Amino acid sequence: MTATVQGPERLDAAAVTEALAQGDCGEVQGDAGRRAQYSADASNYRRIPLAVVFPSERRHVLNALAVCRRLGVPITSRGGGTSTSGQAVGSGVVLDFSRYFNRLLVMDPVACTATVQPGIVLDELQRAAGEHGLLFGADPSTHSRCTLGGMIGNNACGSHSVAWGRTAENVLELEVVTYRGTVLCLGEMTQSEIEEAVAAGGERGRLIASLHRLAERNLATLRTELGRFPRQVSGYALEHLLPERRFNLARALVGSEGTLAVILSATVRLVTPPPARALVVLGYQDACAAADAVPALLKHQLLALEGLDQALTDIVTRAETRQTVDTLPRAQAWLFAEFGGQEDELPQLAEEFTATAGRTAGFTGHEVVTDPVRARQLWRIREDGAGLATRTPDGAEAWPGWEDAAVPPGQLGSYLRQFTELLSRHELRGPVYGHFGEGCLHVRIDFDFTTEHGTAVFRAFLTEAAELVAAHGGSLSGEHGDGQARSELLPLMYGPEVIALFEQFKGVWDPDNGLNPGMIVEPLPLDSNLRVSPHRTPLPLTTVLPFHADDGDFAKATRRCVGVGKCRSTTPRGDVMCPSYRVTLDEKDSTRGRARLLYEMTQGEVITDGWRSAEVRDALDLCLSCKGCSVDCPVEVDMATYKSEFLHHHYRRRLRPASHYSMGWLPLLSRLAARMPRLVNGLTASRLAPVVKRLGGIAAERDVPRFAERTFLTWFRTRPPEGDGHRGPVMLWVDSFNNHFTPEVLKAGVAVLEHAGYRVQVPDGTQCCGLTWITTGQLGMARRIARRTATALSPATREGMPVVGLEPSCTAALRTDLPELLDGDPDARALARSTRTLAELLLHHTTGWQPPRIDAGSISQTHCHQHATSGFSADSALLEAMGVDNSVLNSGCCGLAGNFGFERGHYDVSVAAGEQVLLPAVRAADPDTVVLADGFSCRTQIAQQTERSSTHLAQLIARALRTQR
Incomplete structure (x- = not known):
């Protein structure tokens, strides 16, 4: 017997979790913290699951289905959780395939196919295929974290679908299991194969017979209403049941959003990419003019044709990307066109293409991008669009909802003009970008979900937008699926006979409605289960830090995370975020997982004890406070700051972990140790060290x-100054780490600054930036220390004296943390403005000084706080000016991260983070290669985990100056 699927209000989370745990379903978790982490995807919706299951074997999936079927519990399949329409959240059991059920099963380079489990991340498949000169054609912007199962569920497309099609066109076979436990292998079927399957009987035969009858009885409807243009993704893809499409059940399941069956494995087609590519950027007077040009441009054979408007580029804040944007052709909108072919063919292709573009209305100019670095930066803006667009240029929140509607490309200009008018009529705004070459537009809109009126506007706007896209022969969804956002609107796009076909199709596959109910058929209302709702009042949480970017609202700060999941990438690619996730591959250790938990804490429903929450504390335990997310996250979620705020309140008037005293108070303890360093060193190296x-x-x-x-x-205050000091005074920031552990770094800094003509000064007394108190959440003490420091340095900073820091974490604290701690304090702001890195001072503020020539090769580890605040461009330019052949490691955080890697319980994660790129690179470096690392943590990690030592930039320069005297 099969139980009727029950509503979640009748089910008990603990009982469901227990049943799953006893049912050999893999890893099962149903605690409040885990349920909170999986309460949302990248959409507007929030649904608290009963439990989360992490299957690692095929039997775990089958057993989980059996238990849920027995209990009558619905199932939601989930991959990377990047869905923008709400189909990856559910109130029953969530099956997360991404953590363990993610293997590449077969790679066949001869047949150009691969067989994979559904949880494999697209980039992992691309890396494996790339070894054979192949790739998977569909490539959504979330390629670094989206899974093949999720792509199949939504029929994901990406920038290159113009050339290589959607996911559907690249799926050959699927192995699936229904809610009732029937396992099927699906693909193309001839008429004789259909007849043979029906004759064999059983559940498989019944299902195929029912689907074949459904297709035979509705051939005209399937041919005329479905599959009319490539981006018609909304609803079920029943056109693949047609005989001329070889009754392809695998492709018919693509885009079904987990409502029909659970994927066990997929065999996909791989393609051979062209040997060379070129990017051409076209400028237009506005996005509508760019849209009008698309049909003419599509006469050229393109790999991609992407569009974006100035409203999106205006949101970019990161310096190096901002510079790239500012040098685009003068325009209000741009098209990015990519060509492929032999390298010697590309200039001619680009010339012919730009000639066509020059004849289109509104064209303002073009650029052929040949620099691969610049090309990557431009594509990054497009890839980060889903995150960037969640903030308008003035900082207001923007949301999905009408996220990926598509029309035939010939209708794009007309649709976009009327869509813009619709936005204006409802007093809404949203930057437009997307796959112009296939008529698919992405937009995030500044809906106001905090009021009844704003929510009503949301419903009214989506309804009118659906009517508009239908009038243009388009699709409510062009690649992201209908989910909860648009399923209710499908009757505005399709007639009653098509909706009835969808319901019959669902009924054949899932008569119990146990798989992702509420999506596509029998839909949930589009304005229910909203993540932000006027009917929910956040807890009144007062903060120490100001959170100005979020109007001082901690709940708003935590919902800054929109769920695009960039923090879930597994390989550093010039970014830092998120080191602990890359080690554990656990959602709770991602920036997104932590942000979800913090947001639920502010709501007080699943996480009920506010700042005292043990679930939040535990989720933040493996946060390295590296600050990588503050710059690498497209919406600049700053988990290090959130963690400091939380720890401050969590441990207020309570006993803290021992490390908060030993390492949080390290600057003060170091001053005591400096009085008897030999005794302290002897003790920490003795048999008493473990104690x-x-x-x-x-x-x-x-x-x-x-x-x-x-x-x-001690050394500095007893030495006479050297050099003539003709450039005037400079304040050298004496950080606690270098002062007490590696004074040779600061000595080298003095030598370099004096050689450059500066008169070096140090702060009066013993000053501190307060970083160790900040990272351990002791914000009251940190604020007192910050105020003392800002006041002590104010005479110098008010006169414009530069303050040079050699320890990147302290430099970053002076620039960013102190102004936050001392909100509105003019001395703190002056200190932040005055603070420089050594490379910035020498490169940008020291005219006429020639650095020494150094004929050497080096690899460099960028400190994560420097990456987040100032970047490494000044250091790279200075090294180049000195003749150093430097390679910047794409290693992310070293893993030590101040106190994190020293704390009990963090060692394994700390070392594993370093072992991803940094430590192997150091070990593999030639003995003559200089290992550069300005951060004390980075140098310590390298020294303790390899047989190499590393060098600070100041030491490298000072050493060269000594040899050239």
Whole structure:
């Protein structure tokens, strides 16, 4: 017997979790924290699941279905959780395939196919295929974290579908299991194969017979209403049941959003990419003019034709990307066209293409991009569109909902003009971008979900937008699926007979409605289950930090995460975020997972104890406070700041972990140790070291750094200055790490600055940026220290004296953390404006100084805080000016990250993060290659995990100056 699927209000989460745990379903979790993490995807919707299952074997999936079927619990299949329409959240059991059920099963380069489990990330498949000169054609912008199962569920497309088609065109076979437990292998079927299957009987035969009858009885409707243009993704793809399409059940399931069957494996087609590519950027007077040009441009054979308007580029804030945007052809909108072919063919193709573009109305200019770095930066803006567009240029929130509607390309200009008028009529705004070459537009709109009126506008707008796209012969969804956002609107696009066919199709596959109910057929209302709702009042949480970018609202800050999941990428590609996720591959250790949990904490429903939440504390435990997310996340979620705020409140008037005292108070303890460094060093290296570490909350595997025999400050204050100081004074920031552990770094800084003509000064007394108190959430003490520092340095900073920091984490704290801690304090703002890195000072503020020539090769590790605040471009330029052949490692965070890697319980994750790129690169480097690392943490990690030592930039320059005297 099969139980009737019950509503979630009749089910008990603990009982469901227990049944799944006893049913051999893989890893099962139903605690409040895990349920909160999976309460949302990248859409506007929020639904709290009963439990989350992480299958790692085929039997786990089958067993989970059996348990849920017995209990009458609905199932939602989930991959990367990047769906923008709400189909990856559910109130029953969520099956997360991405963590374990993610293997490449077969790669056949001869047949150009691959067989994969549904949880494999697209980039992982692309890497494997790339070894054979192949790739998977569909490539959505979320390629670094979306899974093949999710792509199949939504019929994902991407920028190159003009050339290589949607996911549907690249799927050959699927192995699936229905809610009732029937396993089927699906693909093309001839008439004789259909007859043979029906004759064999059983559940498989019944299902195929029913689907074949459905197709035979509705041939005219299938031929005229479905599959009319490539981006008609809304509804079910029943056109693949037609005999001329060989009754392809695999392709008919693509785009069904997990409502028909659960995927066990997929065999996909791979393509051979062209040997060379070229990017041509076209400028237009507005997005509508760009849209009008598309039909003429499509006469050329393109790999991609993408569009974006100035409203999107206006949101870009990162310096190097901003510079790239500012050098685009003068325009209000742009088209990015990509060609492929032999390298010697590309100039002619580009010339012919730009000639066509020059004859289109509204054309303002073009650029052929040959620099691969610049091309990547431009494509990054397009890829980050879903995240960037969630903030308007003035910082207001924007949301999906009408996220990916598509029309035939010939209708794009007309549709976009009327769509713009519709936005204006409802007093809404949203930057437009997307796959112009296939008539598919993406837009995030500044809906106001915090009021009843705003929610009513949301419903009214979507209804009118659906009518508009239908009038243009288009599709409500062009690649992201209908989900909860648009399923209710399908009757505005399709007639009653098509809707009835969809219902029959669903009924054949899933008569119990146990798979992702509420999507496509029998839809949930588009304005229910909203993540932000006027009917929910957040907890009144007062914060220490101002959160100005989010109007001082901590709940708004945490919902800044829109779920695009860029933090779930598994390989560093010039970014830092998120080091712990790359090690554990656990949603709770991603920036998104932590943001979800913090947001649920502000709502007080699943996470009920506010700042005292143990679930939030545990999820933040593996956050390295690296600040990578503050710049790598498209919406600049700053988890390091959120963590500091949370820890401050969580431990207020409570006993803290031992490491908060030993390492949070390290600057003060170091001053005490400096009075007897030999005794302290002897103790930490003796047989009592394990006891010392245990008392201090320090990992037993870590060596405690040795204190210097003599601090830098002691040395500096007893030495006569050198050089003529003709450039005037400069304030050298004396950070606690280099002062007490590696004073030679600061000494080298003095030598370099004096050689450059500066008169070096140091702050009076012993000042501190307060970083260690900030990262451990001791914000009251951090604020007192910050105020003391800002006041002490104010005479210098008010006169415009530059403050040069050699420790990147402290430099970043002076620039960003102190102004936040001392909100509105003019001395803190002056100190932030005055703070420079050594490379910035020498490169941009020291005219006439010639750096020494250094004929050497080097690899460099960018400190994660420097990556987040100032970047490495000044260092790279200075090294180039010195003749150093430097390679910047795409290694992300070193893994030590200040106190994180020293804390008990963090050692394995810390080392594993370093082992992803940094540590192997250091070990593999030639003995003559200089290993550059300005961060004390980075140098410590390298020293403790390899047989190499690393060098600060100041030391490299000072060493060269000494040899050239």
